[in-house]
Amino acid sequence: MTSATSEGSAGAGSASVADGTRPLLRVDELSVVLGGSRAVNSVSLSLDRGVVLGVVGANGSGKTTLLRAIAGLVEPEPGNGGIAIFSSGGIAPISSGRSVAEADGGLGPGSGEPGLERLSQRDRARMIAYMPQQADSHPFSVFEAVLMGRYPHLGRFQLEGAGDRAMAWEAMERTGVTEFADRKIDELSGGERQRVVLARVLVQQADLLLMDEPTAALDLRHQMLTMDLVREEAVGRGAGAIVVMHDLSLAARFCDRLILLNGGRKVADGSPWEVLTPDNLRSAFGVEGLVEPDPVTGRPHVLLLGSESSSQEDRVGSGRRVHLICGAGSGRELMHQLRVAGYTVTAGVLGTGDSDREAADRLGVGYVSAPPFSGITDEQHSEHRELVRAADHVVLLPMAVGVNNLRNLEAVLTAESLMMVEPPDGGKVADFAGGRALELRRELIDRVGQVPESAVLFELARVGRE
């Protein structure tokens, strides 16, 4: 896989040398009004050659409108804002307002003038390729559709030559659609259509690629292939790409930089690590999430805990406290589920390196800390009993018990509302404490019985209602 290096890759395209340090695209305080409301509100950004910029945000946050405005498909709100592209052909203000023109010392003739007409539509099409969210059906064959990407490069009375046809074929090979060459678009699946459109975008050979959810309809392999192609275009020939994406982990993996939109405003701009924070996930998407390094790529990986669609107070577990007695991974899953359901969760004594302890750290679950492979001290034990007392419910998981964590089990005895989870698949609980653990468990089973793990949440909710 292509590794993402935003710095240093800008020199790949031959034209970028001449452009020096100028960005490929600059957008200054761009606003777009659609149907009376400001769909894009004073957004500024700049994009260098060789960079893949991801645009993320919730539905209706203005991602598509921003992209369409840059593509020249919707008129920006007249005023200060402006869009400028610095393409191989030199400076080309697509649409300029005061701020861009002033900052660059007269980008175009006269500021404040609507600039879209100043650049012919055809010239713009050679600089900017736009890939819409959805590919409408049309009566053309796949090959014809891809070949249309060459139109902006042909003269009015010129027909596609062998070179154009070869380029179209090559692009189709890159997106894997050559086998459909003679088929009609309407005969293809959504994902196949999307790859046809991608091939057309590649054939256009534009400096700036604007792509609206190019992976939306794709299976996993083609998501990867598509994003690899975008990176190849950026790194290989110095194009810049702005890609609207919904899959945050995919965005983090393939984009050098992300911007986050919320209500038409840009609320974050930076590396994936800077943009994808739990706070931003909550404020912009209304979800509780965790951001962790992907074990393979090291890039941010977003784990979702749950949505905030129901407000904190409405959730089943809100205001209730559940204490888990677990260890060695036995409580991991339940911990996650309980957090999503809104419970405040605590856990018993967990030694360093215990996988339940790692999960607790990630999920914001409080626990009593102990050094690895050591017995539970009096101090830890009383601290633990404190947590048990504070909890509304205590859940005992079928973890293996040895002399070191036997006291975890003993702490349960004082619990008022206890629930015991039966060992998975009818197995037995390992007892390394000379029979004492099993004895204790039998005693507890006589008192409260056992439930399968899958029933715990339901039972808790039921008990909670009563």
Add this chain to the structure above:
Amino acid sequence: MLVFVGGDGAGGGSSGVSGPPSGSVLKRVGGGALVLGAATIVMVIVASAVGPFNIPISHTVSTLLDLIGIGDSAAKPTERAIIQSIRLPRIFLAFLVGSALGISGGIMQGLFRNSMADPGIIGVSSGGATGAVAAIASGASTVSTLFLPLFAFIGSGVAMAAVFLIASTGGRFSMMTLLLGGIAVGSFLGAITTATIVLTDNLSVQRQIIFWIAGGMDTARWESVRIAAPIIVTGALIAVFVARDLNLLLVGEDEARALGVRVTLVRNTLLVTASLITGAAVAFSGIIAFVGLIVPHVVRLVVGADHRVLLPLSALAGGLFLLIADTAARVVLSPAELRVGILTALIGAPFFIYLLVRNRTRLSI
């Protein structure tokens, strides 16, 4: 909850293609033109020879060759006169009108993304009919033979302008408003035409109007050809030159714009062009049904949807089709004549139904 998972296109078999498909636009247009052109030449000879007064094929061919300056004709002067002054203008006009209807049908079907669109979709034909009715009812058509086509052409133009105005007033221009406006204006004008037929006391006027509406080439003279040809040929050339942009419009408005098409300009150019050539055709021939609907349709089934190929070949095929239909109209009831508009509908409608039934899935544009 059940969720289906799987890779893209699990059903797609490989066709084993290993390189870009061949067959450039020029080759396809050329191939089609060759076939249609040859058929047209044969049809011109047949149409020149047959009629109430049959002329031997050998005389016909030598006369035709003589007319274009090759060899000497062995034909009698009467035969020559019939061919030159009566049959040839009619052949030319039929071909021109058929071409106009074929190409503007292709344009309208593309613009409206609907294979049910015909050249008169935005009210042009109804406008032409109303203009013709005005010329006949007012007696203007008796003053000069050119007044009838002139009034009809003006009627088409006014109807088109009205529909445009309706579609672009009150906010955004949309193809849907254009379509509905065309239907409304067409119905309104149709009512005027019907009212004139019903209310007039003059039987001759009534008959003339009904004749005109049924469509026919019987009034064809060289003068008609000289007036209609420049309009139709120019329009056809313009249409062929923007055919590439029409292709992109069909893919999608955003895509077209992003690929460098000036959408509004192209769309308006095509609408006006198609309407004007339809108006010119209708002015000289009256209303001829189904040609503009079926011809582009059939051509698309054969050559595909690339309008750079589709439009020129629709023009040639439309011309050939109307020439055949008009010749048949002259011959079937000889020495009387069937109105060609009736014949095209009689042949066209069943053929269209046949296509519908056979090719259900491929009729979408």
